[in-house]
Amino acid sequence: MRRNKVTVIGAGNVGATVAQRIAEAGLADVVLVDIVEGLPQGKGLDLAEAAPVVGHDARVVGTNDYADSAGSDVVVVTSGLARQPGMSRDDLLAKNAGIVRSVVEQAVHHSPNAILVIVTNPLDAMCHVALQASGFPRERVIGMAGVLDSARFRTFIAEELGVSVEDTHAFVLGGHGDTMVPLPRYSTVAGIPITELLPPDRVAALVERTAHGGAEIVALLKTGSAFYAPAAATFEMVDAILRDRKRVLPCAVLLQGEYGVDGLFVGVPVVLGAGGMERVIQIKLSADEQRAFQRSAAAVRELVDKLPA
């Protein structure tokens, strides 16, 4: 049986960690691509040399040549720049849009049937760029954000209540980061809504910490941003796709009327399986939740409108 093949573009912190998780789980062979010469080759070789100790047979190679990525089942896009001092958000948007467009065009040329998992920020806007650059249907362009945001929320809920993370579930909608819309009434511990387990001020504090979860880590690290949890979240999505697990996970997908939004990538719960995004799960929102969702969608729209044509 042919082993699955995953290409991870960007051999930086997130990309290399995703590659490690995929290989060490024996999920797929991994091709690590970066623009910097030697970097993906070095990290790829290092990961390959861990295989005998870890005990897996997945092949890991690093390259600067997209021809090596040919026939990939999934392409994960993590390439991009972090915001530099003096660089505005709009500068970053334009720079990363250029990078994502170029890497997606090259990758899909060699892997026309792949499913794209986008990680590069600003996430929701980069999904638009990837959709356009690939010409793929919406089912095959999926953004990673909600799994990370809800993992952070779950971590804080479990810590607050002194319970296992395994028994916590969190429900997060909307754009990534500041504009996310956590839904506490659907966030549960062993099926019990957290609104019945915690007073409103504590729920609000956990929601607030979750929305700024990325910034909290940036402030601690001083250089660079989070990558262990982002890589774990990306792995969960790739695993759901390659093993056709039909997992219900919050992902950024192109909405076509669902939740009253048309033509925008926004985070919603979807079924992830071999077909990529197989179904959007719709739930009824309260008036307040719907307003927060619309605000989040409007923030995504604002960024998308600024994308270079």
Ligand SMILES: NC(=O)c1ccc[n+]([C@@H]2O[C@H](COP(=O)([O-])OP(=O)(O)OC[C@H]3O[C@@H](n4cnc5c(N)ncnc54)[C@H](O)[C@@H]3O)[C@@H](O)[C@H]2O)c1
């Ligand atoms: N969606 C999320 O929730 C989430 C979470 C964490 C990080 N991110 C984003 O993921 C991206 C990567 O983060 P990181 O910490 O790994 O950054 P990093 O700087 O460690 O790695 C980025 C890599 O991209 C490479 N790169 C740049 N231009 C390229 C090109 N044209 N072709 C190929 N490779 C190119 C760089 O050489 C570098 O190795 C950032 O945009 C970050 O904001 C998103």
